[in-house]
Amino acid sequence: MARIGYFGPQGTFTEQAVRRLADPESDEFVPFGTIPAVVAAVRAGEVERGCVPVENSVEGAVPATMDALALGEPVVAVAEHVLQVQFTLLARPGTGLDEIRTVASHPHALAQVREWLETNLPKATAIATGSTAAAAKEVLAGAFDAAVSAPVAALHYPLTELVTGLGDVKDAKTRFLLLAKPGNVPAPTGADRTSLVAVTPNEVGALSDVLHELALRKINLTRLEARPTRELFGTYRFYLDVEGHVAEQRIGDALAALHRRCIEVRFLGSYPRTDKEPTVVGSPTTDADFEAAGEWLAAIRRGESA
Numbered sequence: 001m002a003r004i005g006y007f008g009p010q011g012t013f014t015e016q017a018v019r020r021l022a023d024p025e026s027d028e029f030v031p032f033g034t035i036p037a038v039v040a041a042v043r044a045g046e047v048e049r050g051c052v053p054v055e056n057s058v059e060g061a062v063p064a065t066m067d068a069l070a071l072g073e074p075v076v077a078v079a080e081h082v083l084q085v086q087f088t089l090l091a092r093p094g095t096g097l098d099e100i101r102t103v104a105s106h107p108h109a110l111a112q113v114r115e116w117l118e119t120n121l122p123k124a125t126a127i128a129t130g131s132t133a134a135a136a137k138e139v140l141a142g143a144f145d146a147a148v149s150a151p152v153a154a155l156h157y158p159l160t161e162l163v164t165g166l167g168d169v170k171d172a173k174t175r176f177l178l179l180a181k182p183g184n185v186p187a188p189t190g191a192d193r194t195s196l197v198a199v200t201p202n203e204v205g206a207l208s209d210v211l212h213e214l215a216l217r218k219i220n221l222t223r224l225e226a227r228p229t230r231e232l233f234g235t236y237r238f239y240l241d242v243e244g245h246v247a248e249q250r251i252g253d254a255l256a257a258l259h260r261r262c263i264e265v266r267f268l269g270s271y272p273r274t275d276k277e278p279t280v281v282g283s284p285t286t287d288a289d290f291e292a293a294g295e296w297l298a299a300i301r302r303g304e305s306a
C-alpha cells in the first residue's frame with residue numbers, strides 16, 4: 001500500500017485523476033489543500049507520490065505546478081493522465097438560479113465557464129477559491145451562493161446540481177502528473193514523454209539552438225512554455241515536453257547537449273503517455289544507429305579502424 005497525495009479536498013478533478021493513476025483498492029489517497037503542499041509532501045517523503053494538474057486545453061499551464069517543478073528540491077513526473085473536464089453548478093438545496101450573486105471556483109474552472117456565467121448569471125460575481133471542491137465546501141458553509149465544481153463533488157457534498165455539463169469549450173481537457181522523488185524513472189514503453197526545464201543564456205539564437213538540438217535528433221516537441229525565472233526581469237525558464245524516454249540514446253544525447261548549452265537544465269521525468277501513441281523513431285537516430293556510430297568511433301580511437 002502506498003500513500004498518494006493529491007490536490008484536494010475530496011471531490012476535485014485531481015482526485016478523479018489520481019484514482020486513475022494509482023490503485024483505489026490498495027493505495028491510500030491523502031488530500032492537500034494546495035499544489036505546493038502536495039509537492040512538499042512528496043519532497044518530505046510524507047507521501048510516495050503526489051498528483052497535481054499541470055495544464056489544460058483552455059487556460060494553459062497551471063502556474064503553481066510549473067513553479068513547483070522548476071524551483072526547490074527536484075521532483076520528477078512518473079505518470080500522466082488526461083481527463084476530460086466539464087463542470088457542475090452546485091448550490092445549497094432551495095437556492096434558485098436567479099438568487100445566485102456569488103459563484104466560487106478554482107481560477108482555471110472560472111476561466112472555462114466565463115461566457116456561460118456572463119450569459120446566464122450576469123449579476124453574479126466570480127470568486128476564486130483554492131480548488132473546485134474547496135468552492136463546494138464554502139458554498140455548503142454559506143460563504144458563497146454557488147460553486148463551479150467537478151461532477152464528482154456532488155457525491156461528497158450535500159448540494160443541489162443546478163446545471164450539469166457546463167463549459168464554454170467542448171471537449172476541454174486537463175493533464176495531470178503523478179510526481180515522485182528523483183530516482184524513480186519508469187521503464188520505457190515505446191510511447192513515452194520526457195519533460196525538462198531549461199534556462200538559456202541571453203544570446204542571439206539561444207532558444208533556436210535548443211530546439212535545433214532536438215530537431216537534429218528527430219525529437220518531436222509536444223509542448224513549449226516560458227515562465228519568468230523570478231530573478232532578473234526579462235529572463236525566462238523554458239519548459240519542454242518531448243516524445244521519447246531518457247533511456248533512448250537520442251534523448252540522452254539531446255539532454256547532454258542542452259546541459260552543455262544552457263545555464264541550467266532540470267530533468268522533470270520520462271513517463272508513459274496517456275494516449276499510448278507510439279513514438280516513431282527512424283534512421284539515423286535509432287539506438288542501433290547511435291551504437292554503431294559509437295563503436296565505429298571507439299575503434300578509431302583504439303587505432304583499429306580509420
Ligand SMILES: O=C(O)C(=O)Cc1ccccc1
Binds near residue numbers: 106
Ligand atoms: O480544483 C480542482 O478540482 C482541480 O483539480 C484543479 C482543476 C481546476 C479546473 C479544471 C481542472 C482542474
